[in-house]
Amino acid sequence: MPIDGVVPVSESAMESDLMTEQALRVCVQGRRFALAGGDTLHAVGALDFSLPANSFTCIVGPSGCGKTTTLRMILGLDKQYDGSIHLPGNGPIAAVFQEPRLLPWRTVEQNIRLVLPESRQNDSLDELLVNLGLEDLRGFYPNQLSLGLARRVALARAFVLRPQLLVLDEPFVSLDEPTAVRLRTLLLDLWQLRPTTILMVTHNAEEAASLADRILVFSKRPAQILRSIDIDTPRQQRDRPVIDSIVSRLGD
């Protein structure tokens, strides 16, 4: 998805981005929505953060604090903000939302191919489908899939682009825990094979603690960053006590 309306950041910020290989820099003063009757709703406050290339960042925060609005600004779907959002390079950006957003009249394979440019329509999807355990479902239609399987297809459609940035908005919500655990593992495996910079919103503090390199804790609306927590413990060593201790650092 192209990001229009991206405003370049200052040269000094660009220089520091180059030194630390930042994949995304967000420096916005805020986002207000005009409401009926002349009122305004201050959804997002000042946000200033960068994502290192190929890192995995989770945003957690209270309901309605402005997380999705922040993602929409990063995706270029909302351009009515003050400030700048800078993505070095011009590779594709992929997004996965709560609803898998598959076209019901297209098969699994057709839904995945839909995002590919003409020049890549002959690419093989075999490896990706095998990685996601979808190899036997390529001819299925979305109404034949469980929510968990539909979300796997949404992940396939995101990764097939080989995105420079992958934005995930609550991709595992409303799943039973074993299915959510399986999907988190698939996401991490796929990310190992096809590295990209991931920014994911989740309500689930334990999910953030098990997946992320860094967790940004947002305040209540208007969203601001309350805490930025870097997690050094390798993922495979994050047992229950480690996850509990990370969650306790997130605060209320």
Ligand SMILES: Nc1ncnc2c1ncn2[C@@H]1O[C@H](COP(=O)(O)OP(=O)(O)OP(=O)(O)O)[C@@H](O)[C@H]1O
């Ligand atoms: N287009 C809009 N017009 C007016 N208000 C909006 C609009 N979009 C979002 N809002 C309001 O902005 C605030 C932040 O919404 P947003 O969806 O970003 O929150 P969120 O943190 O993602 O919420 P949740 O955790 O419940 O998904 C909410 O009060 C929401 O009602």
